[in-house]
Amino acid sequence: MRRGSAAANRDELRREYDLSQLKGGVRGKYYRQATGGLPKPEFRLILLRGPDDPPLTSQEFQEELHEFARALHAQGTQVSSRLFAFDAVHAGGGLSGEFILAVTAAGFLAKQLEAPLKAFLRRDRRARVEFREDGKLKTVEAQGAEEAERIIRAAAEYHESISNE
Secondary structure, rough: OOOOOHHHOOOOOOOOOOOOOOOOOOOOHHHHHOOOOOOEEEEEEEOOOOOOOOOOOOOOHHHHHHHHHHHHHHOOOOEEEEEOOOOOOOOOEEEEEEEEEEEOOOOHHHHHHHHHHHHHHHHOOEEEEEEEEEEEEEEEEEEOHHHHHHHHHHHHHHHHHHOOO
């Protein structure tokens, strides 16, 4: 029996399902659970090594990433960190440098981010933030502590835009 094209089968419901019994479904019912419980507005921060930094997997660099996360936690910022792992006999892993910060109307993200970000960017390192504004992905990059203000300003503008919603 030939199934036909994928496009033709995409929106069809199997005959054995009774459509009248499939009422009350909720779109996105498990979204919060699947995304780690963060509220919908999120601010993604990616910290990148500088040219003179040790490798991402080094104990020294991993400790700096942990310090950054601890500084945010100490200020009451809800943070989710991306991790990496190697699948090998002498496997290792650690923080990838990507952090997802929960943004709430109660907290002021830019103020909480300023000190840890400037401390991390002190060695010609780079940082990139990504967030959705008016439904479009917006990206802001900075290199070195002098340019950290660009990310701080973007965080303040983003926080203000979601606070007004």
